[in-house]
Amino acid sequence: MFLPVAIAVLFSFNGGRSRSVWQGFSLRWWTGEPNASLLHDETLHSALRNSLVLALLTMLVATPIGIALAIGLARWRSRTASGANWLMLVPLVTPEIVMGASLLLVFTNLYTGIPLGRPAQLLGHVTFSISYVVVVARGRLLSIGRDYEEAARDLGASQLQAIRLVLLPLLAPAIFAGFVIVFAMSIDDFVISAFLSSGAGSETVPVRIYSAVRTSSTPALNALASFLVASTLVALALGASVMSWFRRRRGTKESALADLTSVGI
Amino acid sequence: MKNRQPERRRPTTSASRAPVSRRQFLGGSAAAAGGLVLGPSILAACGSDGGSGTALKLARPDKPVTLPSVGDAVAAGKAHEGGTLQILNYVDYLNPDVVARFEETYGVKTAVTTYDTEEGALNKLRSGAFTPDLIIGMTDSVLSRLVAAELLQPLNHSYLSNFGNVIEGLRDPYYDVGAQYTTPYIIYSTGIGYRTDMDVDTSYFESGNGWDILWDPAYSGRLGILDSYRDVIGSVLHRNGEDINTGDQKVLNAALEDLREMSAATNPKIDILAYTEVPAGTRVVNQCWSGDMLLGVWYLPEDASWTELGYWQPDEMVTGNDVFCVARNAERPVLAHEFINFFLDVDNALENFGWTGYQPALEALDAQTLIDWEYVPANLANALITPAQYAKGNRAVALEPDVDARWTDVWAKFTAG
Amino acid sequence: MTGAPTSLKTSDGSRQRGDRGTLWGLFALPGTVWLLVLFVVPFYALVCVAFGDIDPVFRNAVPAWNPLDWSFGTAGEVLGEIFGGSLRKVFLRTISYVVCAVVLSFFVGYPVAYYLARHAGRWRGLLLALMVLPFWVNYLMRMLAWVNLLQVDGWVTRAFSVFGVQVNWLDGQPVTVVLGLVYGYVPFLVLPLYAALERLDGRLLEAARDLGAGPGRTFRLVTIPLSRPGMLGAGVIIALPMFGDYYTNDMLSRSPATEMVGNQVDFYLNATTQPQKGAVLVLVLSALLVVLMSYYLVSTMRMQREIRA
Numbered sequence: 001m002f003l004p005v006a007i008a009v010l011f012s013f014n015g016g017r018s019r020s021v022w023q024g025f026s027l028r029w030w031t032g033e034p035n036a037s038l039l040h041d042e043t044l045h046s047a048l049r050n051s052l053v054l055a056l057l058t059m060l061v062a063t064p065i066g067i068a069l070a071i072g073l074a075r076w077r078s079r080t081a082s083g084a085n086w087l088m089l090v091p092l093v094t095p096e097i098v099m100g101a102s103l104l105l106v107f108t109n110l111y112t113g114i115p116l117g118r119p120a121q122l123l124g125h126v127t128f129s130i131s132y133v134v135v136v137a138r139g140r141l142l143s144i145g146r147d148y149e150e151a152a153r154d155l156g157a158s159q160l161q162a163i164r165l166v167l168l169p170l171l172a173p174a175i176f177a178g179f180v181i182v183f184a185m186s187i188d189d190f191v192i193s194a195f196l197s198s199g200a201g202s203e204t205v206p207v208r209i210y211s212a213v214r215t216s217s218t219p220a221l222n223a224l225a226s227f228l229v230a231s232t233l234v235a236l237a238l239g240a241s242v243m244s245w246f247r248r249r250r251g252t253k254e255s256a257l258a259d260l261t262s263v264g265i
Numbered sequence: 266m267k268n269r270q271p272e273r274r275r276p277t278t279s280a281s282r283a284p285v286s287r288r289q290f291l292g293g294s295a296a297a298a299g300g301l302v303l304g305p306s307i308l309a310a311c312g313s314d315g316g317s318g319t320a321l322k323l324a325r326p327d328k329p330v331t332l333p334s335v336g337d338a339v340a341a342g343k344a345h346e347g348g349t350l351q352i353l354n355y356v357d358y359l360n361p362d363v364v365a366r367f368e369e370t371y372g373v374k375t376a377v378t379t380y381d382t383e384e385g386a387l388n389k390l391r392s393g394a395f396t397p398d399l400i401i402g403m404t405d406s407v408l409s410r411l412v413a414a415e416l417l418q419p420l421n422h423s424y425l426s427n428f429g430n431v432i433e434g435l436r437d438p439y440y441d442v443g444a445q446y447t448t449p450y451i452i453y454s455t456g457i458g459y460r461t462d463m464d465v466d467t468s469y470f471e472s473g474n475g476w477d478i479l480w481d482p483a484y485s486g487r488l489g490i491l492d493s494y495r496d497v498i499g500s501v502l503h504r505n506g507e508d509i510n511t512g513d514q515k516v517l518n519a520a521l522e523d524l525r526e527m528s529a530a531t532n533p534k535i536d537i538l539a540y541t542e543v544p545a546g547t548r549v550v551n552q553c554w555s556g557d558m559l560l561g562v563w564y565l566p567e568d569a570s571w572t573e574l575g576y577w578q579p580d581e582m583v584t585g586n587d588v589f590c591v592a593r594n595a596e597r598p599v600l601a602h603e604f605i606n607f608f609l610d611v612d613n614a615l616e617n618f619g620w621t622g623y624q625p626a627l628e629a630l631d632a633q634t635l636i637d638w639e640y641v642p643a644n645l646a647n648a649l650i651t652p653a654q655y656a657k658g659n660r661a662v663a664l665e666p667d668v669d670a671r672w673t674d675v676w677a678k679f680t681a682g
Numbered sequence: 683m684t685g686a687p688t689s690l691k692t693s694d695g696s697r698q699r700g701d702r703g704t705l706w707g708l709f710a711l712p713g714t715v716w717l718l719v720l721f722v723v724p725f726y727a728l729v730c731v732a733f734g735d736i737d738p739v740f741r742n743a744v745p746a747w748n749p750l751d752w753s754f755g756t757a758g759e760v761l762g763e764i765f766g767g768s769l770r771k772v773f774l775r776t777i778s779y780v781v782c783a784v785v786l787s788f789f790v791g792y793p794v795a796y797y798l799a800r801h802a803g804r805w806r807g808l809l810l811a812l813m814v815l816p817f818w819v820n821y822l823m824r825m826l827a828w829v830n831l832l833q834v835d836g837w838v839t840r841a842f843s844v845f846g847v848q849v850n851w852l853d854g855q856p857v858t859v860v861l862g863l864v865y866g867y868v869p870f871l872v873l874p875l876y877a878a879l880e881r882l883d884g885r886l887l888e889a890a891r892d893l894g895a896g897p898g899r900t901f902r903l904v905t906i907p908l909s910r911p912g913m914l915g916a917g918v919i920i921a922l923p924m925f926g927d928y929y930t931n932d933m934l935s936r937s938p939a940t941e942m943v944g945n946q947v948d949f950y951l952n953a954t955t956q957p958q959k960g961a962v963l964v965l966v967l968s969a970l971l972v973v974l975m976s977y978y979l980v981s982t983m984r985m986q987r988e989i990r991a
Binding site (some may be wrong): 004005007008011065066068069071072073075076078080081084085086087088089090091093094095096097098099101102103104105106109110123124126127130134159160184187188190191194195205206209210213221222225226228229232233236 | 705706707708709710711712713714716717718720721722723724725727728731743745815816818819820821822823824825826827828829830831837865918922923925926927928929932933944947948951952957960961964967968971974975978979982983
Binding site (some may be wrong): 486528532534535536547669670673674676677678679680681682 | 767768769771772775834850853854936937938939940941945946949950953954956
């Protein structure tokens with residue numbers, strides 16, 4: 001499963017210009033080559049910068065909205081609530097091309113005040129991320145239950161205080177998982193970023209890889225992709241270790257992976 | 266003319282080099298006006314009585330268009346404004362060394378904002394997202410809309426002392442009679458790039474039916490065509506002896522059938538990578554633009570010779586060009602004129618050419634000069650367009666909107682397999 | 683929950699004192715409004731563009747916001763193409779690629795998920811992490827890795843040529859595209875399948891064995907039928923994005939011989955003056971997939987209700 005990817009990472013250290021013929025080990029595509037290496041090539045930089053900035057912004061916007069939505073949906077009981085629940089689930093099953101096409105059309109015909117490029121891409125990324133945050137938080141919310149909040153209210157706290165001081169800290173692992181997952185999904189996204197891009201200035205790394213893959217471009221492309229994968233994995237590892245830390249503090253026995261894998265379910 | 270050898274630059278391998286932008290602008294030029302909402306000023310400029318039934322007058326080589334005079338040119342004899350010149354351009358479309366020399370000579374700075382497609386740039390200019398002084402790389406298909414949207418100011422030719430260097434065919438172009446708003450930048454043609462050292466049957470080219478080589482099964486799997494519906498369908502029409510701007514549905518259907526035959530016979534790759542793939546040897550025949558082969562010499566393996574690349578174009582070539590123009594609300598119009606003039610200078614244009622690979626539209630840069638000065642290998646002489654050829658060549662002009670829609674339909678059907 | 687203080691509870695477990703719906707509604711408000719504005723409205727815009735007009739001069743889409751203004755001319759044209767013209771091949775091809783890819787993915791993914799769910803034991807955590815990992819490696823990078831290997835001088839091609847077989851993988855081969863889809867989407871299959879298989883009641887399998895069934899028969903007659911809902915769900919999860927996929931084809935083949943619906947949509951929307959046709963195609967695709975989508979939604983909701991109970 002990993003072998004092709006591992007080989008691709010290996011080739012980013014290739015001594016020659018080919019991405020498929022091994023010509024010895026070297027760091028030239030990472031730092032050495034004056035114009036074309038990852039360290040020096042401005043277009044690769046801008047793609048990387050765009051991906052990371054977009055992912056960070058998406059993470060900061062989508063996670064709070066998603067957590068709030070999860071809390072609201074878990075507690076709210078009414079017909080509107082179940083409608084909102086359906087609404088939240090639909091993006092999860094919508095093919096990205098449908099979402100990308102409709103967002104492109106709406107930004108060019110209705111919400112014309114919002115320019116294509118990073119603003120539109122940010123809005124698009126947040127839109128598909130919210131549902132993932134809700135799914136991740138939901139399991140946790142269910143297992144936490146309402147007892148702690150009710151205890152707090154018994155002790156005199158208002159509902160909001162109970163949420164702020166009791167529920168949110170309990171929810172912290174899920175919030176963190178939400179951050180990590182949104183970050184990773186935003187970095188990985190291709191279709192929405194491509195449809196809503198405004199040109200070379202707002203290319204993200206996947207879009208860059210897509211446009212360069214069939215050319216004879218250098219292993220710097222492999223280096224770029226490897227760097228991106230590494231940052232995703234670092235984010236995940238960070239997330240997992242922070243969550244293990246949370247677990248140890250709380251003394252529960254659930255696996256740290258449960259939150260991360262719940263996304264696939 | 267100084268006989269100066271240029272500083273040659275090995276291009277980066279970034280895929281966002283000019284050839285990509287070229288594809289975008291050629292593919293996009295006759296196409297999308299998507300999302301564009303035009304105001305009454307345009308219709309007024311067309312002399313129509315309003316209503317969307319009237320079309321913008323589309324210029325044709327045999328029906329030249331005098332663009333309406335919108336606004337005033339900058340007054341003559343002023344000193345340049347200094348400061349930072351804002352340029353709107355494609356990526357990698359100017360030699361940074363030449364630009365640096367301009368900056369030194371005039372004691373100014375420049376800042377480049379890039380665009381990918383003409384239509385996108387047009388939208389941004391209208392919305393005010395872009396506020397350049399100088400605009401580079403637009404073609405005649407958006408020109409009339411640029412003028413009608415009051416985005417350009419007329420040029421004051423008193424600042425353009427080098428204008429006489431422009432090739433004759435473009436001093437009074439059909440799309441801008443009197444060169445009121447534009448000065449040509451780069452010219453190019455569409456043809457076939459090929460390897461001279463592999464089993465390519467050059468008798469096709471000698472007989473003048475060069476396009477037929479694209480149907481020869483001997484090259485199956487090693488052949489490519491451009492990912493541009495105008496260029497591909499246009500070439501097929503050219504081969505069939507038809508008008509390359511036709512709207513005749515029967516003719517287009519026949520072209521579609523030919524394309525399907527080609528697909529079955531040679532399974533062509535469809536992209537704009539001729540400039541890397543032919544030098545790499547993975548393709549031996551590729552429809553491409555003239556600049557692609559000129560750029561291609563830099564992508565040959567280290568031990569290869571320049572003579573391995575060849576280029577063919579039909580006698581009645583298909584040519585095109587793009588332009589310089591100055592924005593209406595430019596803060597530094599005089600400086601913009603100075604910049605244009607700087608690049609109309611033969612030496613500067615030559616050095617620019619050495620870097621971008623695209624041929625400037627200057628009379629003095631004929632094939633022999635460029636070969637003598639070793640800007641271009643002798644075997645690629647016919648990738649250069651002589652002014653005489655340019656004057657005779659066919660132009661792929663902007664199509665009427667509904668004709669354009671039918672062209673894109675043909676392309677969609679072809680790619681549907 | 684252990685350690686939680688006791689409190690007054692009604693029989694269905696929900697707290698009644700001061701349980702104002704409005705507070706929760708407010709929590710849900712930002713998210714709901716966001717989704718309405720940026721998910722529902724864009725879809726409506728898509729519909730309005732598809733059934734709208736084209737400015738005859740400039741060929742930009744003029745969406746018809748009022749349903750009464752909808753015109754179905756272009757939609758009719760496109761449907762005509764689909765049922766009788768060049769788009770029919772594209773749709774059929776896409777469907778066959780997706781079906782093949784999903785089936786193959788099951789052949790690869792089911793054993794892995796099964797092993798993880800039922801046998802992994804001590805190593806489960808680690809193996810699960812390893813299985814999750816490809817999910818997080820950028821899809822494009824995984825395809826890039828394959829493109830490198832499948833190029834004319836790539837390792838896979840050279841390995842094959844050692845055996846005298848010369849294949850141009852990137853040359854417009856359906857096999858490459860289907861296998862690419864499989865490689866790309868298998869990680870998305872394994873997780874939900876693992877979750878479903880994990881929930882299988884082991885006692886049922888033991889019972890089957892107690893009744894004398896060998897492992898093969900147990901698998902065929904008990905495990906597979908029990909895991910069928912999970913399999914369907916997982917299959918739908920990967921089939922849905924595959925239908926809209928266009929970049930796998932573009933990266934691995936880019937030839938008319940392997941054109942998928944997504945490619946045509948991408949062309950019409952991003953490279954022509956006919957966004958209307960692109961919009962209609964997207965609508966047709968959605969209509970085709972709505973069956974799959976609602977199946978998945980309904981079964982998810984059912985599962986959620988079961989978990990809550």
